[in-house]
Amino acid sequence: MPIVFTVVLLDTIGFGIVIPILPFLSPELGASNTDIALIIASHAACAGIVGPFWGRLSDRIGRKPVLIICLIGGALAYFFLGIVQDLWMIFVARAFAGLMAGNFGVAQAMMADISSSDNRARGMGLIGAAFGLGLVLGPSLGGLLSGDAGNFMAPCFLAGSASLLATFAAAIFLKESKPLKLADQSEMYPSDEPGISTWSIVKETGNGLLILQYVLHTAGVSWSTYLFPIWVGSLLSWGPSEVGVVFGVVGGIMVFTQGLIIGPVVKMIGEIKLLRLGVMNFFFGLLMASLTSEPIFMVTAILIALTGATLCMPLLNTITSYRTPSKFRGQILGTTSSAAAWGRVVGPMLASAFLPLVGFNGAWFGCAVLISIYLCWALFTLGHRTHGNMNVRN
Numbered sequence: 001m002p003i004v005f006t007v008v009l010l011d012t013i014g015f016g017i018v019i020p021i022l023p024f025l026s027p028e029l030g031a032s033n034t035d036i037a038l039i040i041a042s043h044a045a046c047a048g049i050v051g052p053f054w055g056r057l058s059d060r061i062g063r064k065p066v067l068i069i070c071l072i073g074g075a076l077a078y079f080f081l082g083i084v085q086d087l088w089m090i091f092v093a094r095a096f097a098g099l100m101a102g103n104f105g106v107a108q109a110m111m112a113d114i115s116s117s118d119n120r121a122r123g124m125g126l127i128g129a130a131f132g133l134g135l136v137l138g139p140s141l142g143g144l145l146s147g148d149a150g151n152f153m154a155p156c157f158l159a160g161s162a163s164l165l166a167t168f169a170a171a172i173f174l175k176e177s178k179p180l181k182l183a184d185q186s187e188m189y190p191s192d193e194p195g196i197s198t199w200s201i202v203k204e205t206g207n208g209l210l211i212l213q214y215v216l217h218t219a220g221v222s223w224s225t226y227l228f229p230i231w232v233g234s235l236l237s238w239g240p241s242e243v244g245v246v247f248g249v250v251g252g253i254m255v256f257t258q259g260l261i262i263g264p265v266v267k268m269i270g271e272i273k274l275l276r277l278g279v280m281n282f283f284f285g286l287l288m289a290s291l292t293s294e295p296i297f298m299v300t301a302i303l304i305a306l307t308g309a310t311l312c313m314p315l316l317n318t319i320t321s322y323r324t325p326s327k328f329r330g331q332i333l334g335t336t337s338s339a340a341a342w343g344r345v346v347g348p349m350l351a352s353a354f355l356p357l358v359g360f361n362g363a364w365f366g367c368a369v370l371i372s373i374y375l376c377w378a379l380f381t382l383g384h385r386t387h388g389n390m391n392v393r394n
Contacts, residue, residue: 003173004114005130008107010166011071012134017078017142017159029087033230037352040226042091044344046098051341054102055109055334063110064176066102068167073100075163082156098341105337112321112333119263124314124321129258133251138162142244207323207332209377213316214336216374218343219350220282221309223367226348228302231360236295246299253303254310262314272382275315279378281308283371290365301364313340 031039058066077097084090108127115123138159145155202208228246232238265274285305292298317333324332350370354363 003169003175004107004111005126007067007071007166007170007174008104008127008130009134010162010169011074011103012130013138013141013159013162017138017145017155017162029084029090031087031090033355034352035087036230037226037348039090039094040222040348041345043094043098043101044222044341044348046095047101047341048098048338048345050099050102051105051336051338052334055105055332055337058102058106058109058334059328062176063106063113064170064174067106067110067174068170070100070103070106071163071167071170073097074103075160075167076100078156078160078163082153082160101341102334102337105334108317108321108337109333112317124317126258127314127317129255129260133255137248138251142240144241144244202332202335207320209381210316210320210323211336211339213374213377214339215343215346216370216377217309217312217316218340219347220286220343220367220371220374221306222344222347223351223363223370224286224302224305224309224347227351227355227360227363227367230355232298235293235298235360246302250303250306250310253307257307257310258314262311266315266318271315271318272378275312275319275382276375276378278308278311278315279371279375281305282312283308283368283375286364286368286371290361290368293361 027036054066054070074097077093077100080096081090081093084093104127108124111123111127141158142155145158202211225247229238229243232243232246236242262274282305285301285303285308288297288304289301292301317336320332320336347367350366351363354366358366
């Protein structure tokens with residue numbers, strides 16, 4: 001677990017470094033707000049296309065080699081982003097990064113492989129905590145290195161270096177997790193046909209609506225992370241440094257909640273109740289953002305919303321892993337990563353469409369409406385945990 005945590009942390013630092021600079025780097029090359037949304041969407045769409053592929057490949061050849069391939073590809077994408085001279089090059093860099101973005105789903109599958117049922121939520125929480133800590137260090141470093149002058153090469157090169165460091169850590173210290181589970185034949189699946197389709201597995205396990213929530217969740221998060229820099233940049237004249245600080249605080253909250261809180265709280269109240277509380281927080285934070293234009297309440301609203309959102313993803317992953325036979329875990333968690341990636345396509349595109357029509361407050365309200373669907377599923381459709389096993393029906 002500590003090695004998986006470290007690899008995800010180093011990779012996420014690289015990912016986090018570019019978060020606060022993309023909305024400011026792109027306009028330097030003539031991008032509009034719509035172009036920024038398309039750049040975000042290009043990364044997510046490519047990740048959505050290849051997510052199931054990386055998951056299936058990790059089921060066949062092991063988690064470790066797939067993780068290393070994706071980390072190397074991500075490093076190359078960051079280095080290329082650091083030398084872009086034209087807008088189209090940003091699209092190419094982000095699209096290639098999306099094609100290589102299978103590492104998070106594979107890391108989740110690896111964590112599920114090595115954790116027991118009782119510690120599954122804690123293991124997924126550690127993945128989330130690593131992601132959160134990366135979002136503390138990454139955006140802060142990105143904002144600091146870019147500075148007021150907008151020096152974007154240094155943060156991009158540092159992002160690439162962080163991914164290379166994660167590659168070396170994985171290659172040297174990480175042990176393969178898949179063979180440990182292959183030896184366990186106690187968990188049988190209704191069909192043992194080779195090459196069984198993802199849709200067949202989803203149908204057999206009844207995970208259709210559960211996977212849809214990944215789309216809604218990341219659509220809401222990416223809507224927020226796209227809109228917030230433009231919102232505070234327009235109304236408060238903030239730049240990459242200030243935005244990086246706010247996202248760094250969000251990352252700190254992720255570390256605290258997912259690394260320290262989520263495991264004990266799940267043991268007290270279960271995954272389902274905690275998930276409901278997280279989605280409620282997410283919804284009410286967005287609703288608050290739609291009603292304010294005061295600086296203190298703007299920042300407070302985004303912190304409330306994203307604090308709730310940070311609780312949700314490890315819980316969704318835990319529920320999914322409980323409902324998936326181990327031999328198909330990489331394939332299904334790759335599919336959920338793909339669904340999450342498509343949410344990152346939908347979110348910025350909807351936000352960029354809403355913004356010129358209804359303004360900032362209306363755009364935040366639109367995001368709240370989207371998350372209200374997610375909240376209704378969590379409150380009224382998702383099942384309950386009984387006798388230590390997930391008995392959830394969608």
